[in-house]
Amino acid sequence: MKMLSPNRLSLNTATVKEQWNFRECVEGCLRHGFGGIAPWRDKLHEVGIGEGVRMIKDSGLTVTGLVRGGWYTAEGALTDSVLDDNRYAVDEAVAIGAECVVMVVGGLPEGSKEILGAREIVTKGLSLTLDYARTVDMKIAIEPLHPMYAADRACVNTLRQTLDICDQLGPGIGAAVDVYHVWWDPEIHEQIERAGKDRLMAFHICDWLVPTRDMLTDRGMMGDGVIDISGFRALVENGGFNGLSEVEIFSKQNWWKRDADEVLKTITERARAC
Amino acid sequence: MKMLSPNRLSLNTATVKEQWNFRECVEGCLRHGFGGIAPWRDKLHEVGIGEGVRMIKDSGLTVTGLVRGGWYTAEGALTDSVLDDNRYAVDEAVAIGAECVVMVVGGLPEGSKEILGAREIVTKGLSLTLDYARTVDMKIAIEPLHPMYAADRACVNTLRQTLDICDQLGPGIGAAVDVYHVWWDPEIHEQIERAGKDRLMAFHICDWLVPTRDMLTDRGMMGDGVIDISGFRALVENGGFNGLSEVEIFSKQNWWKRDADEVLKTITERARAC
Numbered sequence: 091m092k093m094l095s096p097n098r099l100s101l102n103t104a105t106v107k108e109q110w111n112f113r114e115c116v117e118g119c120l121r122h123g124f125g126g127i128a129p130w131r132d133k134l135h136e137v138g139i140g141e142g143v144r145m146i147k148d149s150g151l152t153v154t155g156l157v158r159g160g161w162y163t164a165e166g167a168l169t170d171s172v173l174d175d176n177r178y179a180v181d182e183a184v185a186i187g188a189e190c191v192v193m194v195v196g197g198l199p200e201g202s203k204e205i206l207g208a209r210e211i212v213t214k215g216l217s218l219t220l221d222y223a224r225t226v227d228m229k230i231a232i233e234p235l236h237p238m239y240a241a242d243r244a245c246v247n248t249l250r251q252t253l254d255i256c257d258q259l260g261p262g263i264g265a266a267v268d269v270y271h272v273w274w275d276p277e278i279h280e281q282i283e284r285a286g287k288d289r290l291m292a293f294h295i296c297d298w299l300v301p302t303r304d305m306l307t308d309r310g311m312m313g314d315g316v317i318d319i320s321g322f323r324a325l326v327e328n329g330g331f332n333g334l335s336e337v338e339i340f341s342k343q344n345w346w347k348r349d350a351d352e353v354l355k356t357i358t359e360r361a362r363a364c
Numbered sequence: 365m366k367m368l369s370p371n372r373l374s375l376n377t378a379t380v381k382e383q384w385n386f387r388e389c390v391e392g393c394l395r396h397g398f399g400g401i402a403p404w405r406d407k408l409h410e411v412g413i414g415e416g417v418r419m420i421k422d423s424g425l426t427v428t429g430l431v432r433g434g435w436y437t438a439e440g441a442l443t444d445s446v447l448d449d450n451r452y453a454v455d456e457a458v459a460i461g462a463e464c465v466v467m468v469v470g471g472l473p474e475g476s477k478e479i480l481g482a483r484e485i486v487t488k489g490l491s492l493t494l495d496y497a498r499t500v501d502m503k504i505a506i507e508p509l510h511p512m513y514a515a516d517r518a519c520v521n522t523l524r525q526t527l528d529i530c531d532q533l534g535p536g537i538g539a540a541v542d543v544y545h546v547w548w549d550p551e552i553h554e555q556i557e558r559a560g561k562d563r564l565m566a567f568h569i570c571d572w573l574v575p576t577r578d579m580l581t582d583r584g585m586m587g588d589g590v591i592d593i594s595g596f597r598a599l600v601e602n603g604g605f606n607g608l609s610e611v612e613i614f615s616k617q618n619w620w621k622r623d624a625d626e627v628l629k630t631i632t633e634r635a636r637a638c
Contacts, residue, residue: 241589
C-alpha cells in the first residue's frame, strides 16, 4: 500500500466549493500542507484573475489544472463564443501557471440523438483549442467522463476513446484520469499503459459510493467506496505520471456540509492510508 | 426510419410490474398484438411454473428471454446455492420455451474493491452454468449493464468485454444488448458487428432520459430520450439478429404509475414511429 503525504496532494476547489472562496482554498491548502491546487474558473473569477495569480504565486502551490474548458456542443455547433471561451480558459491557465486545462467536452446538443455527430464537433473544437494552446505552450487534458454523463456533460467516456482523439490531434493533448470516471473500465490497465507519460496529464481521486444516491453530487471520500485508489495510483505511476493526486469530491449530502478544515484533514488522513 | 409493428415487440414484464400479474401480462400482450413476452422469474413464480407454462403455450407468444440468472458474486464466491439457482433458471427457461436466459452477472462482493476478482468469479460461474445449459439446449445471454451498475449489479459493462468472455467460453453463450446500457459506447458499432448472429441473442429497448433522476428506475419510453433506437435496431439486424425487440422500462415516477393498457398502447405507437 502506497502512502501519499499531503504535499503530494492537490485540492480541486470543487471539493469545498460550498464552504470556501478562493483565498480560503489557498490558505487551507497551505495550512494542511497540500502541494497543489486546481481552481475552478468560477472561483477564480470571483476573486479576479490578477488577484488569483498573486495568491497562487505567493503560495508556492503547484497548479495541477485549471477546471475547466470544453462544452463544445453547448450551442449545437462551434460558435465563436464557445471557441473564444476556450481560448480564455487557455489564457487563464497560462496566467496561473497551470499544468493543463481540463476539458469537459460537452454532451449531446439540445434535442439531438446523434452522439457520433457530437463527437465530431468535440474533436474539431479540441483541435482548434489545441492549435491556440500550442502557441502559448499550454497543455490540453481531456477528462473522459463516466458514461452516465454521455448525454449531458461529455460524450468522451473512455480512456481508449480519449487516446484515439489524442492520436488524431498530435502532441500537446492528453488525458485527465479521474478514478471516479474510469474505475469500472475493463480496459483501463492497458489504456493507462498506452497513454504513457506524454498523455497522462492529471490524476483525480475520490471514491464511488454504494449506493450512489445522486448521479452528480454523491461522490465519496477516498476509502468510503469501492475504488482501489492505491492500485490506480500505482498504475498511473507505472505509466509515467509523477504529478500530484488531485482530490475532487462533489458531495452535497455530506462533505459540502462539513467544516472545510475537517474535510482537508480527512483527505490527508485518507491519502496516507491509500 | 424502420417501423416496428406490435408483433415484432416483446413485453418484458418489468415494464408493468407494478400493475399486472403474469396472467394479466400475457392477456395484455395478446390484446395489444405483441409477438412476445419476457417474464421475470418472480412474476412467473407468483403464478407457479406449471400454470405459467400453460398460459404461455396457450398464448402462442414467443418467449424472448427468461429474466434473470446471474448474481454470481452475491455470496462472495460460487456457492452451491448461487450455482443451483442458475441451474433452476435454465430449467425454467427450458420449461417456458425461452430463447435464452438473461444473465445479470453481479457486481462486487460485499466489502470488496477487487473488480478483476469479481470478473473472474463471474466468468467461472457463467462457464459452469453454460456447461449445464448445453446439456438441455438452452442459450445463455449475458447482459452487459451500464457502467453505473458496475459496483452493485454487474461487473460486465461493455459488449466488447461480454464478447471476450463469450470467445473464452465457446458456443451457446452470447449477449443481450439493451440500448439503455450500451448507447454511449464509442465501440458499439464494431462490437455489434463482431457479435454477429450467433452471439446476438436478445435486443432490449427503452430510452435514456435527460435528466435521469434515478439511476435504476427512471428509464424512458422510446422517443422520450436521446437514444437513436431505430439506428440500433438497424445495427443489430445488420449484425444478423432478427428476433423481437423486447421493451423493458423501469419507471417509478411515470410508467409504473399509469394504466398498463395505456403503457402498452404507447409502446406500440412509439415502436411504429421508431
